[in-house]
Amino acid sequence: MTDASEAILPERKPPDPVTVRPPETETAGPVLLPGAGNAAIARLLQGSPSPAAIAELSQLGGNAQLARLAGPGGGSGAPPAPPVGGGGVADVRVGAHGEAVRDAQVKLSRVQASADPLTEDGRFGPLTEAAVRTFQTSVGIVPATGVLDPVTKARLDAAFAALPPPVRALLTMGSTGADVGFAQQKLNALGASPRLTVNAVFDGSMLVGVIAYEIGVLKRFPSGTIDAPMWADLDAKVKGGFVAPEGASGRNVEQDTPSGTANSLGTQVAGSSLHPVTGAGGLTQGPAVKELQQKLNTAGAAPPLVVDGVFGPKTTAALQTFQTDKVPVTGTADKATWDALDAVAPGSTVGAVERQWTEVVGGATYGMTGGNASRYSWEIQAKRMLVTVKVNFVGLAPPGAWFTHVQTAWNQYMGVEPASGKSMPVDFRMIRGAGGDAETVQVVAGTGRANAGQWYVADPNAASTIPHEFGHLIGLQDEYQLHPGDYLRATGHEPPVGDATGPGVPAATIATNLQNAMVARNSVNARAASTGAGVHEGAFAQQVVEAYAKLPTTNVPAVAASPGPPPVPFQPAVALTGDLLFDLNAALPDDKDRYATIQVFSYSSASLMGDPGREFDPHDHGAQPRHIAEFMAILGRALGGTWEAKRR
Amino acid sequence: MILRLVVTDGSQTPAVAESVEVSADGAISGWRSVSEGGVGWFAGVLPAAELAGLRDLIGSAGSAPPAAPPPPDSGQEMLELAATGPIAIAGLGSPLAVAARNLLTRLTDFPRAAVAVSHPSPTVARLSHRGTDPIRIDLTTVEWRETAWRGYYESAGDWSGVAAGPPEVTAGPGWTFDIPIVPTDAAVHLTADFTILSGSTRVPVRAKHTPALAAP
Numbered sequence: 001m002t003d004a005s006e007a008i009l010p011e012r013k014p015p016d017p018v019t020v021r022p023p024e025t026e027t028a029g030p031v032l033l034p035g036a037g038n039a040a041i042a043r044l045l046q047g048s049p050s051p052a053a054i055a056e057l058s059q060l061g062g063n064a065q066l067a068r069l070a071g072p073g074g075g076s077g078a079p080p081a082p083p084v085g086g087g088g089v090a091d092v093r094v095g096a097h098g099e100a101v102r103d104a105q106v107k108l109s110r111v112q113a114s115a116d117p118l119t120e121d122g123r124f125g126p127l128t129e130a131a132v133r134t135f136q137t138s139v140g141i142v143p144a145t146g147v148l149d150p151v152t153k154a155r156l157d158a159a160f161a162a163l164p165p166p167v168r169a170l171l172t173m174g175s176t177g178a179d180v181g182f183a184q185q186k187l188n189a190l191g192a193s194p195r196l197t198v199n200a201v202f203d204g205s206m207l208v209g210v211i212a213y214e215i216g217v218l219k220r221f222p223s224g225t226i227d228a229p230m231w232a233d234l235d236a237k238v239k240g241g242f243v244a245p246e247g248a249s250g251r252n253v254e255q256d257t258p259s260g261t262a263n264s265l266g267t268q269v270a271g272s273s274l275h276p277v278t279g280a281g282g283l284t285q286g287p288a289v290k291e292l293q294q295k296l297n298t299a300g301a302a303p304p305l306v307v308d309g310v311f312g313p314k315t316t317a318a319l320q321t322f323q324t325d326k327v328p329v330t331g332t333a334d335k336a337t338w339d340a341l342d343a344v345a346p347g348s349t350v351g352a353v354e355r356q357w358t359e360v361v362g363g364a365t366y367g368m369t370g371g372n373a374s375r376y377s378w379e380i381q382a383k384r385m386l387v388t389v390k391v392n393f394v395g396l397a398p399p400g401a402w403f404t405h406v407q408t409a410w411n412q413y414m415g416v417e418p419a420s421g422k423s424m425p426v427d428f429r430m431i432r433g434a435g436g437d438a439e440t441v442q443v444v445a446g447t448g449r450a451n452a453g454q455w456y457v458a459d460p461n462a463a464s465t466i467p468h469e470f471g472h473l474i475g476l477q478d479e480y481q482l483h484p485g486d487y488l489r490a491t492g493h494e495p496p497v498g499d500a501t502g503p504g505v506p507a508a509t510i511a512t513n514l515q516n517a518m519v520a521r522n523s524v525n526a527r528a529a530s531t532g533a534g535v536h537e538g539a540f541a542q543q544v545v546e547a548y549a550k551l552p553t554t555n556v557p558a559v560a561a562s563p564g565p566p567p568v569p570f571q572p573a574v575a576l577t578g579d580l581l582f583d584l585n586a587a588l589p590d591d592k593d594r595y596a597t598i599q600v601f602s603y604s605s606a607s608l609m610g611d612p613g614r615e616f617d618p619h620d621h622g623a624q625p626r627h628i629a630e631f632m633a634i635l636g637r638a639l640g641g642t643w644e645a646k647r648r
Numbered sequence: 649m650i651l652r653l654v655v656t657d658g659s660q661t662p663a664v665a666e667s668v669e670v671s672a673d674g675a676i677s678g679w680r681s682v683s684e685g686g687v688g689w690f691a692g693v694l695p696a697a698e699l700a701g702l703r704d705l706i707g708s709a710g711s712a713p714p715a716a717p718p719p720p721d722s723g724q725e726m727l728e729l730a731a732t733g734p735i736a737i738a739g740l741g742s743p744l745a746v747a748a749r750n751l752l753t754r755l756t757d758f759p760r761a762a763v764a765v766s767h768p769s770p771t772v773a774r775l776s777h778r779g780t781d782p783i784r785i786d787l788t789t790v791e792w793r794e795t796a797w798r799g800y801y802e803s804a805g806d807w808s809g810v811a812a813g814p815p816e817v818t819a820g821p822g823w824t825f826d827i828p829i830v831p832t833d834a835a836v837h838l839t840a841d842f843t844i845l846s847g848s849t850r851v852p853v854r855a856k857h858t859p860a861l862a863a864p
Contacts, residue, residue: 266720358717359720361720365717366717366719366720366721366722367716367717367719367720368719368720369716369717372716372719372739396860396863397800397863397864399800399801399802400800401801401802401803442741445684445858445860446684446856446858447837447839447856447858448682449659449660449664449721449723450721451718451720451721451722451723451738451739452719452721452722453719453739454719454722457801457860458797458801458837458858460793460795460803460806460837468721469721472719472720472721478720478721561652561654561667561726561728561734563667563669563679564665564667564679564846564851565665565679565689565844565851566656566663566665566679566851567654567656567665567666567678567679568654568656569654569656569667569726569728569734570654570726570728570733570734589656589658590656590658590723590724591656591658591663591665592658592661592662592663593658595658595659595663
């Protein structure tokens with residue numbers, strides 16, 4: 001990824017200004033309590049919170065939540081380790097790459113030195129150079145070299161630090177608007193339980209979370225409001241959650257709110273193993289066998305096995321010895337055996353993965369299961385970690401450029417272990433091959449939309465398509481058209497606030513219109529009721545999702561195939577569930593109107609695994625550290641310590 | 649009807665919405681919306697041997713295949729057989745599933761009222777009518793894309809543009825519409841997006857010209 005991809009048009013409407021619906025009385029404090037609709041909270045606020053009252057409240061907010069909120073750190077955590085290269089004093093110029101460049105790109109955009117928001121790809125290209133030069137000119141550094149020298153870096157850091165904090169609104173029960181959504185994001189990130197829907201409405205459930213936070217974390221008499229001190233606390237503990245102009249164009253960009261630990265992998269099929277069956281009936285050579293031999297040695301194989309990747313008689317014997325008294329003695333490493341081995345020998349420097357997984361995208365379930373499971377191997381070498389996907393290409397020959405595209409997009413990171421200072425590049429490669437450790441990809445003529453198992457030989461967008469599909473081959477799920485919870489898990493970001501106010505049509509009305517469209521199997525009407533009515537992605541759309549869930553469900557009868565044009569396939573009867581994404585997918589024909597409708601009620605990232613064509617997010621672009629988290633964990637198990645992915 | 653396949657994918661622009669249907673007597677018909685062989689209506693008759701082969705595949709298919717989630721990013725493929733009813737086959741590689749998909753390509757050998765794009769000279773992308781029946785199209789905005797390749801799909805350039813034509817034209821046998829494109833000495837692939845009119849329905853379509861390149 002280079003600067004060349006920086007100019008991307010917006011699809012998602014930026015968050016609206018804060019609007020606050022005034023409470024029925026302007027008197028602060030306990031007088032507002034009836035609005036909470038909760039007697040326990042009302043009693044609590046009649047006087048100083050006693051332990052009993054807190055205990056009572058904790059039943060509302062959740063003991064776990066209070067414990068988390070009140071616990072050491074309160075979610076603030078230790079300051080992150082400095083970026084690799086970020087503390088250096090060397091000049092950074094065109095051609096440079098790494099965390100120092102990415103850090104500079106963040107700041108250059110925010111101080112509006114770049115023409116447009118820079119894509120934070122850690123690659124110092126001509127757009128970044130121009131931004132540095134503009135910044136140098138603006139602060140009087142002569143000559144304006146376009147080189148991020150120590151003086152320029154210091155001035156840039158100072159300018160960034162001097163940016164004003166976001167102006168926050170006082171939020172009380174009944175408030176609406178983008179700041180409500182940002183507060184919901186931050187409370188979620190700090191452990192609100194149950195999670196708050198990021199819908200930009202300060203309702204009863206949010207009030208419980210706010211009061212719990214006041215008592216548990218701020219240690220103050222609860223007011224049920226998010227005032228300046230509470231905002232200061234939330235903003236200090238959780239990054240993001242505001243809108244800032246970026247670039248000289250002043251484009252408003254919502255700043256992502258990190259929350260929890262991302263898991264970008266697809267959902268593992270219950271009961272499946274991440275290890276391929278190894279031995280008779282499974283793999284008998286290669287990285288899986290090497291991993292088995294290493295782990296058997298760690299488990300005490302005597303004499304130690306030669307780790308040669310060949311499943312021979314000595315490996316069989318050692319395996320049977322290990323299996324004795326633990327699992328059925330089969331001489332084959334099946335799930336039970338691997339589970340037992342992992343328990344005693346969690347780490348190895350080489351290994352193979354067979355990942356059976358599913359995902360829900362746009363309300364439909366997809367997956368790589370059975371013979372189509374994701375299969376890949378890895379090896380920690382002297383100076384790098386090498387991840388290999390062996391692909392059995394069938395049909396046409398794969399163009400050579402595809403192999404380069406994978407490396408260009410994916411070989412962006414290295415693992416870093418801050419405590420020891422160790423670092424190790426993580427390289428990905430796709431190779432041709434066959435056998436039980438290979439994935440099959442059909443290469444077909446012409447052009448079209450690729451999927452994980454079928455790629456088009458003449459794809460003019462192969463530079464982005466192939467790395468995306470490669471991501472599936474290493475078990476990563478899609479990051480588009482997701483439910484909020486899946487978006488949070490996959491990206492480690494709270495769902496964006498986006499459009500908080502909506503088009504002025506009640507959410508319940510839009511929900512009803514959507515259901516009517518589904519009953520009529522009419523995707524045009526569904527789109528008209530949503531995007532056509534002015535609904536955009538974000539908090540207001542989630543109000544519609546909530547309103548839809550409250551509607552009585554109904555059944556939609558089956559519809560026979562129609563020749564069209566455009567043709568429509570047979571559509572089976574559907575029992576609407578109240579889950580808007582599921583129902584839109586099931587009830588409406590697969591056309592552009594359905595897709596556009598689902599888009600606004602779901603969440604998509606702009607990363608390599610998301611939908612950069614429809615989403616704009618310069619902060620979350622291309623391959624992200626979360627996408628290689630699995631390999632950081634492997635490094636930790638093999639080499640010790642806690643490894644982080646950093647741009648290299 | 650002994651077989652019907654409908655393929656749809658609303659995530660693409662234009663959306664994929666295509667169908668092929670085979671009758672017991674070998675009649676094959678359908679609609680293509682994003683296609684190398686032209687877009688529009690197609691109809692013809694399969695040779696007896698081809699029909700017999702298809703019947704054998706249908707007969708040996710038995711009941712519906714085991715359910716498996718389709719691969720990530722895939723569209724919808726709904727296969728209807730008299731014996732099984734509708735079956736989702738996206739991601740399946742069974743002989744019948746493959747044969748059904750191939751029928752969509754085979755369909756373009758029987759143009760009835762269709763429009764294809766070709767590359768008759770280095771500076772021209774040509775829309776031309778295929779078949780015997782007229783077809784109404786809207787050429788107000790024809791979005792074209794030219795991709796040049798050297799060797800075995802090594803990118804040698806990529807251009808796009810918009811050509812303007814009449815808002816409604818009835819194309820019949822012999823009709824053509826030329827679009828100026830960028831000349832290149834590399835192998836050229838083309839796409840042309842326009843709209844087919846069917847009654848009051850407007851259907852965005854993409855005609856494609858993607859001749860195969862020889863593998864090394």
